[in-house]
Amino acid sequence: MKLITHNMLSCPIKGVKNGFPFRIEVGEVATREADFDPTFLRHILPRIEYGALRAAAASLGFADLPETVPEGATEDDAFLQALHHALLELHLEEGALVCPETGRRFLVNKGIPNLLLHEDEC
Amino acid sequence: MGRSDRPELTAPPDVFYNEEEARKYTDNTRMVNIQTQLTQRALELLALPDDGRPKYLLDLGCGSGLSGETLTDAGHVWLGMDISPSMLGIAREREVEGDICLQDLGHGLPLRPGMFDGAISISAVQWLCNADRSSHDPRKRMKRFFETLYRCLAKGGRAVLQIYPESTDQAALLTNAAMKVGFSGGLVVDFPHSTRAKKYFLVLLVGGHAALPASRGMDGEDPSDEEEAYGAVQVGQRRTKRRKGGKAGKGVEWIVKKKAQQRGRGHENIKPDTKYTGRKRKVRF
Ligand SMILES: C[S@@+](CC[C@H](N)C(=O)[O-])C[C@H]1O[C@@H](n2cnc3c(N)ncnc32)[C@H](O)[C@@H]1O
DSSP states (O other): OBHHHHHHBOOOOTTOSOOOSOEEEEEEEEEOOOOOOHHHHHHHGGGSOHHHHHHHHHHTTOOOSOSSOOTTGGGOHHHHHHHHIIIIIEEEEEEEEEOTTTOOEEEEETTEEBOOOOGGGO | OOOSSOGGGTSOHHHHSOHHHHHHHHHOHHHHHHHHHHHHHHHHHHTOOOSSOOOEEEEETOTTSHHHHHHHHTTOEEEEEESOHHHHHHHHHTTOSSEEEEOOGGGOOOBOTTOEEEEEEESOGGGGGSOOSTTOOHHHHHHHHHHHHHHHEEEEEEEEEEEOOSSHHHHHHHHHHHHHTTOEEEEEEESTTOTTTOEEEEEEESSSOOOOOOOSSTTSSOOOSHHHHTTTOBOOSOOOOOOTTOOOSSOHHHHHHHHHHHHHTTOOOOOOOOTTTTOOOOOOO
């Protein structure tokens, strides 16, 4: 699971109001190179909850994202490189996503989060 | 309509697409070609702005990633969801570019609002018409699915869902469920005159009232029956037109649910659910 996905996911359990962001329990992390595409990063940046991304990246061992989005971020190559790495190259391979409201754990196995609900949760 | 052997009627999707079936599916060159073509057409109907910028898309019922790979080839970034662990296992094995989640579409999409430029789904959403467990209410599941799909699309976003409906009623059921949550748009039927080539695309728009794209293969003969006449009609309003001769019976979904309830209450001799369940009998003379 990439962190761009983590930044989009919100706990689906019925009645949960603040299901974002999932807390990450880290088992195993992998890094896989992806093509750097600044046009996509510029496109997606306004939708990213930056604080959540920064915290998630740090929990996966990547602490190079600045505290806030720098001014002129869309033309800031160093920032875009770091953003690229955080969003698209870091993978949570094993671990869990924990709902911030209910504490429900959704396991991540072989990079795939299991977001299936029990019938009483939906 | 649909295929003669409908996997939807044999087992729930996560059971049907087991390890063996998932592998067979993905290794079948003919299947790969069909899914690729369907995805290309879905992308065309998605009509993303032609600004050379990669978009962030959803692939719902992504399976082993055949549809997603076409999105990658078109330069987009995607997130896939599927209920079959085996299909997703193969997607991972094949190192698809998109990220993938194990998820039941009928439980709704666990996504923040307004995040995706568009969504596609290839050959998956007709599964939502089935009640695979006694607790399943297909109408509720469709509603939940469409509500959350509507919510997670960005303004002006679209979803294009290629489906294999079992009947015109099933196609209308899905379309109406989508319209009820606020989508506009409707069904685009390609090659409506051909039983084999006929393909259904539910084209859903968030806001706005852009005209539905034209169907392909419309230059054949006049449609001969209502099923074929379905064509690229706008289904924005609830469909009032009924099948000729009025609506017969309660529909498969209702019958299967009732039968499951009766079994649950310990009734014996309840007929098994088969592909014939709830079908109209042919009139014989
Ligand atoms: C015919 S395959 C298509 C896969 C892929 N879109 C492609 O084009 O190759 C249908 C897929 O829909 C998935 N599916 C069916 N019902 C689903 C549900 N309720 N939630 C998520 N996925 C579902 C199945 O597991 C299967 O992988």
